[in-house]
Amino acid sequence: MSQFSPQFLHDIWHKRADLTSLSAKEWEDLVLLLRSEMLLARFAYFYQQQSAEFPRFVQWHLSNARKLARKQAKQVLLEATLLTPLCRAHSDSVVFLKGAAYTLLGGELAQGRVYSDIDLLVSKAGINSIEKDLVFRGWISKPLNDYDDYYYRQWVHEIPPLIHSNRGTVLDLHHNIVPPISGKAPNVDSLLSCVTETDDGLTVLSPAGLLLHSCVHLFFNEEQEHGYRDLVDIWLLLTRYKSPDFWQQLHEIIEHVGFKTEVILGLHYTAQFFEVDIPASLSRHQINSVRWSLLDFIYKRTLLPNHKTVKVSAQKLAIFMAWVRGHWCKMPIHILLWHFIAKGGRKLAEGLFGTHIFKKTVPQQQ
Amino acid sequence: MHEVILNTHPFSFRIHTNAPLVLKNLERIYGAERLNFSPNSNDFAHYNVSLVIERKLGRLWKPQAHFLCDEIEPFVPMDSDKAYAMLEWGLNWVVAAHEVNHAIVHAAVLAKEDKAVLLPAPPGSGKSTTCCAFMAHGWRLLSDELALITPNTLTVTPFVRPACLKNKSIEVVKGWLPNSVYSDIARNTHKGDVVHLSPSEHSWKHRYHDAVLTTVVMPTYNANTYCDITPLTQRQTFQQVFDNCFNVGILGQEGFSTLSHAADNLEGYQITFNNADEVVAFIEETHGFA
Known part of the structure; x- marks a missing residue:
C-alpha cells in the first residue's frame, strides 16, 4: 500500500502536489483514498482541465465520479423543491444544512460535493406532523433496533433518518443542531435569523451559519469521519465568502448560538492545512494553553484521513479520545452510562458472533 | 492473504483473499494469463475487493466468507464453500454500483x-x-x-x-x-x-x-x-x-x-x-x- 503524507494531500488542493510522478499503483491508492474520504468527485472537478494527463484508468474513475456527483446535485435540487412547500405547511422555517446547502448555493463549493443524506432543519413543534406527511409521500424510516429508535426520539436533535422508497434519497430531519440533552442546544430562533435564500428560492443557513454548523458537526461530536472533507468545505466557504462582514456575522452568531471553541478549532485546522488567514479574535490563543494542547493532540490526528494510505502517529488513540470527548460534550453522565451499557452489550455480541447478528437474513432456498 | 490482479476487459480487479478455493477457481476459469499473482508498482487495478474467510464464535463449525469492496460489505456473509460464487457476484455488484460511463x-x-x-x-x-x-x-x-x-x-x-x-x-x-x-x-x-x-x-x-x-x-x-x-x-x-x-x-x-x-x-x-x-x-x- 502506498503512503501519502498529509502535506501531499493538502498540496493537492493548491495544485502543488506532484501528481505526474505517481506510479500506477500510487494512483490506484490515491483514488481509493479520495473515494473513501468522499473527495473523489471534488478532485475530479478540481482537476477537470489537467486530467487529460492522468492515466486512463484514473480519468475513467474521475468521469464516473463527476457523473454521480452531477446526478446527486440534480436530485438534491429536486428533493429540496418538493420538500420545502410540504414542510412549510407545518413549520415556518425550512432550512437546508451542510452538503445540501453547499449544493444549493452552487459554484465551486457545490462542485463535486457528495453526501449520503440531505439535512433539513425545521421547527420542533412541526417535526412530527412533517414526518407523518412524509410517510404518505413514500418516505419511510430505515429499519432501526428498538434501542436506537428510543435514543433518537428521546435525546437527539433529529428524528431517525427517512429514506424515500422509490428514489432512495435519505433525509435527516433536525429540530436543532446539537442534542437538547447536552444542555448546549441553542435557541433555534437565533440560528434561524442567519439564513440566506438561494437563486432557486430555497432557504439555507447563511455562510457564517454554515461554517459554525460544520464546526459543531466536527467537534461537538464523537467522530470525525470525513472530517478532512469537511475542512475542505470550510476552506471553500472561506475562499468564497470571507470579508469583514462575514467575520462580523460569524462573531454575532457565536455570541447568540455559542460554540466558540468549535469554531476556533475548525478555523485553526483549515488555516493550518490550507493556508488561510484567521482573525486574532478567533485564533487558538483564545483557548487556555493546557486545554489547547489536549484538544490539538486529538484533532490534528483525527482530522486527517483514517485510511491505510495515510500514516498518522497515535491516530487510534486520538480517535478514541475524540470519541470520549464527543460523548462527554453531548450527554450528561447518567445518560451516557446508560447509553454505553445498552450499546456496549450489542457491540460485544457483534464482536463475538459477527456484525451481522442483529441483521435479518433472507431464508436460503434448499 | 494472497493478492492477485484479475485483468478482465474493460475493468481489472485487485483481489485479496485467504481462500484457496477462490484462487484455484480463478485460475481454472480465467487462466493464468489473465491473472497477475505478483503485482508491482506499475500494475494497477480499477477496483479493490477482498474475499476473506473468517471463523466466528457464532458459527464455529461453519467458517463464513465475507466480500468487501473499499471496506464496504454489500452482502450478508455466506458459508465458505460458496466463496468463489460470492466473489463472482461481488465483482458484478462492484461494476453495477460504480460504473456510469456506460x-x-x-x-x-x-x-x-x-x-x-x-x-x-x-x-x-x-x-x-x-x-x-x-x-x-x-x-x-x-x-x-x-x-x-x-x-x-x-x-x-x-x-x-x-x-x-x-x-x-x-x-x-x-x-x-x-x-x-x-x-x-x-x-x-x-x-x-x-x-x-x-x-x-x-x-x-x-x-x-x-x-x-x-x-x-x-x-x-x-x-x-x-x-x-x-x-x-x-x-x-x-x-x-x-x-x-x-x-x-x-x-x-x-x-x-x-x-x-x-x-x-x-x-x-x-x-x-x-x-x-x-x-x-x-x-x-x-x-x-x-
Whole structure:
C-alpha cells in the first residue's frame, strides 16, 4: 500500500502536489483514498482541465465520479423543491444544512460535493406532523433496533433518518443542531435569523451559519469521519465568502448560538492545512494553553484521513479520545452510562458472533 | 492473504483473499494469463475487493466468507464453500454500483460477426442456459450478466466473465459444451446449486472487440412450450431494456436517450421455449446466418 503524507494531500488542493510522478499503483491508492474520504468527485472537478494527463484508468474513475456527483446535485435540487412547500405547511422555517446547502448555493463549493443524506432543519413543534406527511409521500424510516429508535426520539436533535422508497434519497430531519440533552442546544430562533435564500428560492443557513454548523458537526461530536472533507468545505466557504462582514456575522452568531471553541478549532485546522488567514479574535490563543494542547493532540490526528494510505502517529488513540470527548460534550453522565451499557452489550455480541447478528437474513432456498 | 490482479476487459480487479478455493477457481476459469499473482508498482487495478474467510464464535463449525469492496460489505456473509460464487457476484455488484460511463443493462450479450443479441431477463428465466446454447452454436459471449452499452449508440463492450449456471441447467449445458471449463459447484446458495462456466475460447479471443446490437430477446424457459415467438413493439422493447437497466436513473437524460435509441433500432422478441437450439436457429435465421 502506498503512503501519502498529509502535506501531499493538502498540496493537492493548491495544485502543488506532484501528481505526474505517481506510479500506477500510487494512483490506484490515491483514488481509493479520495473515494473513501468522499473527495473523489471534488478532485475530479478540481482537476477537470489537467486530467487529460492522468492515466486512463484514473480519468475513467474521475468521469464516473463527476457523473454521480452531477446526478446527486440534480436530485438534491429536486428533493429540496418538493420538500420545502410540504414542510412549510407545518413549520415556518425550512432550512437546508451542510452538503445540501453547499449544493444549493452552487459554484465551486457545490462542485463535486457528495453526501449520503440531505439535512433539513425545521421547527420542533412541526417535526412530527412533517414526518407523518412524509410517510404518505413514500418516505419511510430505515429499519432501526428498538434501542436506537428510543435514543433518537428521546435525546437527539433529529428524528431517525427517512429514506424515500422509490428514489432512495435519505433525509435527516433536525429540530436543532446539537442534542437538547447536552444542555448546549441553542435557541433555534437565533440560528434561524442567519439564513440566506438561494437563486432557486430555497432557504439555507447563511455562510457564517454554515461554517459554525460544520464546526459543531466536527467537534461537538464523537467522530470525525470525513472530517478532512469537511475542512475542505470550510476552506471553500472561506475562499468564497470571507470579508469583514462575514467575520462580523460569524462573531454575532457565536455570541447568540455559542460554540466558540468549535469554531476556533475548525478555523485553526483549515488555516493550518490550507493556508488561510484567521482573525486574532478567533485564533487558538483564545483557548487556555493546557486545554489547547489536549484538544490539538486529538484533532490534528483525527482530522486527517483514517485510511491505510495515510500514516498518522497515535491516530487510534486520538480517535478514541475524540470519541470520549464527543460523548462527554453531548450527554450528561447518567445518560451516557446508560447509553454505553445498552450499546456496549450489542457491540460485544457483534464482536463475538459477527456484525451481522442483529441483521435479518433472507431464508436460503434448499 | 494472497493478492492477485484479475485483468478482465474493460475493468481489472485487485483481489485479496485467504481462500484457496477462490484462487484455484480463478485460475481454472480465467487462466493464468489473465491473472497477475505478483503485482508491482506499475500494475494497477480499477477496483479493490477482498474475499476473506473468517471463523466466528457464532458459527464455529461453519467458517463464513465475507466480500468487501473499499471496506464496504454489500452482502450478508455466506458459508465458505460458496466463496468463489460470492466473489463472482461481488465483482458484478462492484461494476453495477460504480460504473456510469456506460448504460448497464442486466442482460446477457452474445455476438456473431459482431452483430449482438441482448437477452435481458430476471433470474430464473433461462437466460444463462440460452447463453450457453448460443455459445454451442459458435456465438461469442460478451457478458452473462452486464451489458455495457456506450451511451447514445448501439455499441456493446465485452466484459467477458464466466456464465453462472443453476440447478438443472448445469447438466443440460454440460451436455452441449462437454469440453468447457467449469468451476467447483457451490451448493444451496440463494440461487440453488451454482456452477460458473468459463466462456468459449472464441469469446476470450475477441474480448477486446466491441459489437453492435441488432436484437433484443426476452427468454422465458417453460417445460411445456417448444418454442413460442412473439415480436415485441418498440414500446415493449423499451420497457424491457429500461426495467433491466441499473443506472438509467443516474445517467438521467443520457440514459433515457440511450435506451430509447436502442428500442427504436432493435428487433425485439419474447420467446418462450423448452428447446434453446430452436431459439438460436430463429435468431440465426433473422440475421441471415442460417
